[in-house]
Amino acid sequence: MRLAGLVLGGILAGSLAPGASAQTPDGAAIFRDQCAVCHQPAGQGLRGQFPPLAGNADIFLSRDFPARVVLFGLSGRIVVRGETIDSAMPPLDFLSDREIVAVVAFVRQSWGNAGLPHKAMKPLDAATVAALRAKKQTLAGTVFRERERLKGMAAKH
């Protein structure tokens, strides 16, 4: 019986663990479907309108900064790789926690971005995204300020 319990427990843990649907979301596909229309298929951005994500070290400003942008949007004047953009990104909070993790990982690993200088950080995880999402009331509208704060910290190093 004990063995049967272990086997059954293993099967349940493997197949029915919460949030563990069979497939890990495909970050590349999410980028292509949800981000590329603005940031362009190779993450190169569109001059004066959409900032590049390729070669943009801001994606490493903090462990969760890109997740905040995706959950809550971003608006305000920013300078990316010498180019000023004063626009707005809408929240894409219809993406699930795991989809946001996957697309952020994709952006951080693509186009040579992994080689950008940045401090070491644990990969983003779904629990962190869920916790941010739960704080929407207080965090929505703060992403631009958070970006400025993190930029200020980065500039001091």
Ligand code: HEC
């Ligand atoms: C409708 C157009 C649009 C879509 C779709 C979009 N973005 Fe954006 N994104 C923008 C704009 C515009 C900005 C700059 C906002 C500003 O000027 O303050 C931006 C900014 C960002 C930034 C901050 C860049 C920096 O240097 O601080 C990140 C990160 C980002 N987007 C990631 C994503 C990801 C990931 C997706 C897909 C899940 C996505 N965006 C989808 C328009 C878009």
